Amino acid sequence: MITISLCMIVKDEENSIARCLESVHDLVDEIIIVDTGSVDQTKHIARHYTEQIYDFKWVDDFSSARNYSFKLATKQYIMWLDADDVISKPNRKLLKQLKDHLDPVVNSVTMRYLVNIDKSGNPSFIIKRNRLVKSSCQFKWKGAVHEYLEVSGPILHSDISIHHFKNKTDNSTRNLQIYEKQINKGTVFSPRDLFYYANELRRHNELHKAIKYYTLFLNHKVAWKEDKIASCGRLADCYHLLDDQEKEREIIYKSFEYDSPRADFCCRLGNLFLGKNQVNEAIYWYKYASRLTWDKNCMGFYHVPSWTWLPHTKLSICYYKKGDFKKAYKHNKLALEYLPYDSGLINNQKLIKNKLKNLT
Structure with missing residues (x-):
């Protein structure tokens, strides 16, 4: 059995930290909380779970805070969580099994990060993160904002999932301001910084500026493939918002230069053709998406709908438009296998079923 230090950096997390710690406190051997300036009850709540609470003066650098928390760890392995993360009961069991049986030759363990979870518990995105080192x-940790752990050596890809529950919408310009302070100081951005700076610009609707920095990022030969693919998707978002369909389509096709077509990009192409009522072309791309299988070891962004129910929902719409109600019924039924309680799909199934009855 290995021993684990849980390291967290927090600020004003009184509404979520208890939920997080309750889900993990009995599975780790040490809990280290680094507070970067809370003015609420965060530290008071955390003391119910640990006495190891440390203050850290915020210096506009997430990596500095995380690296400080890691320095305080005394156990064999370090696990990190954010205050709005939760380990569910099935995943607690998997984590316990991992702790009991992990081969100590392993340097890092990845876990799935489930993001944008809906009322039914279905995530929109799944991302693999190096979670236990x-x-x-x-x-x-590297990077002032959108920091990442630089790891090497034997890596184990686990089936453990961490659920991310945002308590509120973050409209803060904090991250954008950190990047712009760095620009003003003359900091030379890494390719990764260019990508995440562009993300912040896009998030705050500075679309033309975002396009500039995404393009600079894509011109870097050393940039990570998965970030390049994601960048094509974000650029497509920008062009979509600017109603430039030609550029949107062009950048979607560019994503194919970095890897074989991904389902989310195929669905985007289908949407463009469907929007122009070019139904046969839309069917081609939705069918392509429906036949793809996600590589479970991929560290990129996994857009769950595009790889599961969305292509079938769109194919059902396309075939309905063509009057092929049998195929429309078939694909709506396939979508229902992923979302069995979705009221929209259930109503569509009834509607298409009635259409089929009227044909007989």
């Missing part, structure tokens, strides 16, 4: 490796 060996202390003796002294891995460091």
Whole structure:
């Protein structure tokens, strides 16, 4: 059995930290809370779970805070969570099994990060993150914003999932301001910084500026493939919002230069053709998406709807438009296998079923 230090950086998380710690406190051997300036009850709540609470002066650098928390860890492995993360009961069991049986030769364990969870518990995105790392490796966090752990050596891809529950919409310009302070200081951005700076610009509707920085990022030969693919998707978002369908289509096709077509990009192409009522062309791309299988070891962004129910929903619409109600029924039924309680799909199934009855 290995020992685990849980390291967290927090600020004003009184509405979520208890839920997080309740889901994990009995599975770890040490809990280290680094507070970057809370003015609410965060530290008071955390003291119900640990006495190891440390203050850290905020310096506009998430990696600095996370690296400080890691330095305080004393156990064999370090696990990190954010205050709005939760480990569900089935995943608690998997984490316990991992703790009991992990081969100590492993340097890092990835876990699935489930994001944008709907009322039925279905995530919109799944991202693999290096979540548990060996202390003796002294891995460091990199990047002032949207930080990441730089790891090496044997990596285990686990089936453990961490649920991310946002308590409120974050409209803060904090991250954007950090990047712009760095620009004003003359900091040279890494390719990854360019990508995430562009993301912040897009999030705050500075679309033309975002396009500029996404393009700069894509011109870097050393940039990570998965970020390049994601960048094509974000650029497509920008062009969509600017109603430039030609550029939107062009950048979707560009994503195919970095890897074989991904289901989310195929669905985007289907949407463009369907919007122009080019139904046969739309069917081609939705069918293509429906036949793809996600690589479970991929560290990129997994858009769950595009790889599961969405192509079938769109195919049902397309075939309905063509008057092929049998195929429309078939694909709506396939979508229902993923979302059995979706009221829209259930109503569509009844509607199409009535159409089929009227034909007989």
